[in-house]
Amino acid sequence: MDFSEHPLDQADGVLLAHAIAVEGRVLKKGHRLDAETIALIRDQGRTQVLGARLGPDDVHEDEAAAQVAEALAGPNVRVARAFTGRVNLYAATRGLVRIDEAMIRAVNRIDESITVATLADDTACEGGEMLATIKIIPFAAPRPALEKVLASIARAGRPAIRIAPWRVIHAALIMTELPHLKEKIYEETARAIGARLMRLGARAPVIERVPHDRTRLARAMADLAREPMDLIVVAGASAIVDRADVIPAALTDIGGTVVRLGMPVDPGNLLMLGRLAGRVVIGAPGCARSPKMNGFDRVLERAAAGEAIEALDIADFGVGGLLKEVGERPLPRAAASPGPRRRGPRAVRNVAGVVLAAGRGTRMGPPNKLVRQIMGKPLIGHVLDAALESRLRALTVVTGPETDVRLAIGGRPVPVVVNEDPAAGMSLSLSLGLADVPEGAEAAVVLLADMPGISARHLDRLIDAYDPDEGRLICVPVYKGRRGNPVLFDRRFFTEMMSQTGDRGAREVVRAHEDVVVEVEMPDAAILGDIDTPEALAAADAAARAQGLPPASGAPLPAAPTAAAPSVATSPSPADQG
DSSP states (O other), rough: EEEEEEEGGGGGEEEEESOEEEEEEOOOOBOOOOOOHHHHHHHTOOSSSEEEETTTTEEEEHHHHHHHHHHBBBBTTTEOBTTEEEEEEEEEESSEEEEEEHHHHHHHHHHHHHEEEEEEEEEEEEOOOOEEEEOOOOTEEEEEHHHHHHHHHHHHOSSEEEEOOOOOEEEEEEEOOTTOOOOHHHHHHHHHHHHHHHHTTOOOEEEEESSHHHHHHHHHHHHTSSSSOEEEEESSOOOOSSSSSHHHHHHHHHTTTEEOOOOBBSSSOEEEEEEEEEEEEEEOOGGGGSSSOOHHHHHHHHHHOOOOOOOHHHHHHGGOOBTTTTTOOSSTTTTSOOOOSSSSOOOOOOEEEEEEEEEOOOOOSSOOOOGGGEEEHHHHHHHHHHHHHEEEEEEEEEEOOOHHHHHHHTTTTEEEEEOOOOGGGGHHHHHHHHTTTTTSEEEEEEEEETTTOOHHHHHHHHHHOOOOGGGBBBEEETTTTTEEEEEEGGGGGGGHHHHOTTTTTTHHHHHHHHEEEEEEEEGGGGGGOOOOOOHHHHHHHHHHHHOOTTTTTTSSSOOOSSOOOTTTTTOSSSOOOO
C-alpha cells in the first residue's frame, strides 16, 4: 500500500486519509477519489492529497474484515455487513458466549492491521447483543497476513466465537435446615436461586427442605435422581468446609462424585461441583442467597447452557475471578452496545430528543424569542410539537432560569431541565440535556428550539438512517449539499459531548468522527433556518400564512430566511440558537 501525498493528476483511485469538506459536501476518510471529486478538491487550490493507493497484495478493508468475521463466527452468531473496515458479530439467540481465547490471541498477534475484540468468555448475553468486532486498520490488510489468519482459524477446526443457548432444564433446589436459622433466610435463598434459574430459561425449580443431616440429605438427593432432573442445587444451612462435610459426604454416599470443592472466585469460594447419575449437582456457596453476581453464576450458567464443566475449568476461573467490586452483570447490554437491524421490518429504535432552549437570543432583544408567536403559538411550541409527533421515545427541554419559556411550553408533557448559567454556552445546556436522557435510549437527537420549520418527518428520517450495525452513528440532515439541524448522536458519544466547553456544542464531535457520519437528505430547507431577528420571525410567519398553514396542521413551516446554514457541526454563533 502506498500511503503518501499524491499529486491530484495522479490521485484517481486513491483512498482519502482524512475527511475533506468540499462544495458543501464531506468526502469521508476512505473515500475513493474519481475525476469529479478530484476536480472539487482542485477547486480549493490544492495540488495534492494525502491518501492510500492499494497494491496487488492489498485486500480492501471491508473485504478483509468480512472474510475474518465469517471464519470466526460459529453457531448462533450473526455476521453483520462490512462498513469502513469493520464487521460486528451479534448473538442470534440468548445464551452463554463462548470465546476461544487462545485463537483470538493468535489472530491478533499475526499482523497489526487485523484486529479482533470480543466479550469475555462465559458472558451471559441476550439475542441481538454485540459479541465481537473485527476491524482492519485502514485501509487494507496485506494478503499474506490475511491468508495466515484464515489458515490459523481453519487449522483449529472449531468455532472461535459461538453462543451456547440456554436449555429448557428441569432443576431442583434442596435447602438444608438448622434450628437457629430464621425463615427469612430460606425465603431469600429460594427467591434468589429461583430467579437465576428462571432467567436462564429453566422451569420453576422443585424446592425441598430437609434437616442439615447427611442421611436425610442423601435420601432427598437419591429421590430427585429418580426424577427427570437435569440439575440439583443444594443450598446448605452451613457452608461446605471439607469433602467429608455433610453435602459432599451425602453425595458420595449414594454413588455420586465430587468433581471439585472450592473455586478461585470471590465471592463464591466455597462451592462444590458434583455428578449424580449423569446430573450436575452444585453445592451452592452462601453468596448464592444474594442476587448480586458471584461464582455460583459462572457454574450455573455453564450448566444451563449444556456446556461441559470440569475441575480444571473451575481452576481456570481465577483470572477475572475477583468479583467483590463487580455489580450484577447487566442484562441486556443493548443500551451500551445496541444490536443490529433485523432483516425485513425495520428495527424499532429507542431514540430520545434533547431540545436546547436556554440561549439568550441577544440579536432578537426582549422578550425571549422563544415565547414570541408564529402562526398562533410560541416559537418553541413548533419544535416541541414536531418532536412529540415523531418516533422519539422521550424528550427533554433545557431552558434558562427565566420562567417565561417554561410557561410557553404550556401543558405539553415534557420534562424541563434548567440551565442556571446560560452564559456558560451551549455546551452546558447540551450536557444537562444528555444527562437527562433515559438510560435505555440508544441515541439522542439534539434539536434547537428556534427552528419552527422542523417537523416530525425530519426527525423520523434521522431515526430511520440511524444504524449502529452499519456504522451509521451520527446522522446529519442535508439539503442540497448543506448540513443543518437537528443531529442524531449514538449514546457512545454522550460522554465526549458532555466534556465540551463554551459555545462549541457538539460540532467538534461531528468533525472528530466523520467516518461514522451519515448525511440524510431532507425534502426541504427547514433544516437550514433558525430565527435570530424580529425580521426573520416576521418573514417566517408571513410565509406560513401565505401558504395557508393553520397552527395545528402538522405540515412543516417554511424555512426561515437565512444567509448561512446553522449546524451543530458548523454554526458560528450557537449562543443565539434556542
